[in-house]
Amino acid sequence: MVELLLLAPEGVVESVTDALIDELGALSASVEDADADTDAEKALFGEPGMPAPAGGWQRSRIVALFDDDTAATEAATLLLAQDWASDVSLVAMRPVQEQDWVRLTQSQFAPVEISNGFWIVPSWHEVPAGAQRVIRLDPGPAFGTGTHPTTRMCLRWTAHHAAALSASWTRVLDYGCGSGILAIGAALHGATAIDAVDIDPSAVESTRANAMANGVTVNAGLPDLASGSYPLVYANILATPLKLLAPLLSAHVAGGGHLVLAGILERQTDELKAAYAPWLTLEVADRDEGWALMTGRMA
Numbered sequence: 001m002v003e004l005l006l007l008a009p010e011g012v013v014e015s016v017t018d019a020l021i022d023e024l025g026a027l028s029a030s031v032e033d034a035d036a037d038t039d040a041e042k043a044l045f046g047e048p049g050m051p052a053p054a055g056g057w058q059r060s061r062i063v064a065l066f067d068d069d070t071a072a073t074e075a076a077t078l079l080l081a082q083d084w085a086s087d088v089s090l091v092a093m094r095p096v097q098e099q100d101w102v103r104l105t106q107s108q109f110a111p112v113e114i115s116n117g118f119w120i121v122p123s124w125h126e127v128p129a130g131a132q133r134v135i136r137l138d139p140g141p142a143f144g145t146g147t148h149p150t151t152r153m154c155l156r157w158t159a160h161h162a163a164a165l166s167a168s169w170t171r172v173l174d175y176g177c178g179s180g181i182l183a184i185g186a187a188l189h190g191a192t193a194i195d196a197v198d199i200d201p202s203a204v205e206s207t208r209a210n211a212m213a214n215g216v217t218v219n220a221g222l223p224d225l226a227s228g229s230y231p232l233v234y235a236n237i238l239a240t241p242l243k244l245l246a247p248l249l250s251a252h253v254a255g256g257g258h259l260v261l262a263g264i265l266e267r268q269t270d271e272l273k274a275a276y277a278p279w280l281t282l283e284v285a286d287r288d289e290g291w292a293l294m295t296g297r298m299a
């Protein structure tokens with residue numbers, strides 16, 4: 001296979017990628033910030049709920065993959081002949097080494113130990129010796145493989161509190177379930193009635209599939225599914241939505257129940273504490289790679 005490396009200004013990036021894929025036979029086209037890691041780099045995405053600081057990168061690096069030399073040459077010639085593409089430049093045309101992409105991807109996801117004997121293990125790996133509780137999970141479209149510190153902290157909290165909190169496992173809510181990993185982790189520690197909700201329908205599907213693959217029962221659906229109060233509520237989202245969701249999430253925590261929040265950077269903990277103060281007192285329960293886990297108990 002052969003790849004074309006192109007540079008394009010903000011205004012034409014979409015037209016270039018559309019033309020490459022729809023008309024010029026590219027097998028794929030990826031777009032990156034051409035100024036990444038330089039002084040010219042500008043932030044593009046803000047946090048959810050905040051306006052994006054810009055509509056696109058000033059200059060994008062586009063990498064388009066073709067079957068062979070002839071297809072790549074023809075595509076480059078046709079593209080660069082368009083008058084709307086006069087500011088697009090061809091930086092390189094180079095052969096791409098054939099790779100075993102499946103093997104390469106799999107090699108990047110190793111088993112993760114959450115706490116003593118509690119593991120997350122991709123389906124293509126042997127279960128490590130000594131593992132007592134195992135979540136079998138492969139990377140998929142939904143967030144939550146166990147490699148992110150926010151997920152790991154929630155699972156660690158689950159493992160450390162399972163024995164002391166057995167009364168809380170009767171009803172559990174995983175709000176923003178992604179892959180369903182927290183719900184599955186709770187089920188493996190004895191939770192029985194678990195609702196897992198997400199605004200993204202593909203996350204709901206992933207949660208259902210992953211729960212089934214792990215042989216546990218999780219009731220997954222869109223956020224409307226959450227109803228009434230739960231002795232234990234998890235929400236690993238991000239600081240801005242967690243602040244907006246404070247009244248709703250607090251209303252779902254039963255008297256004496258626990259709220260476990262993640263997706264919060266260490267510098268954001270005071271804001272979160274203030275947002276939840278009308279309902280409960282949040283404290284930092286764990287820290288990992290600049291992220292904080294905050295928990296609180298309803299009076």
Ligand SMILES: C[S@@+](CC[C@H](N)C(=O)[O-])C[C@H]1O[C@@H](n2cnc3c(N)ncnc32)[C@H](O)[C@@H]1O
Pocket residue numbers: 142143144145146150151154175176177178179180181182197198199200203223236237241263
């Ligand atoms: C960081 S992922 C967490 C996934 C998983 N619970 C974990 O701990 O790895 C956050 C998830 O929350 C979902 N989400 C974001 N905003 C939401 C909202 N307002 N209501 C429900 N789900 C939301 C996203 O679609 C995403 O799947």
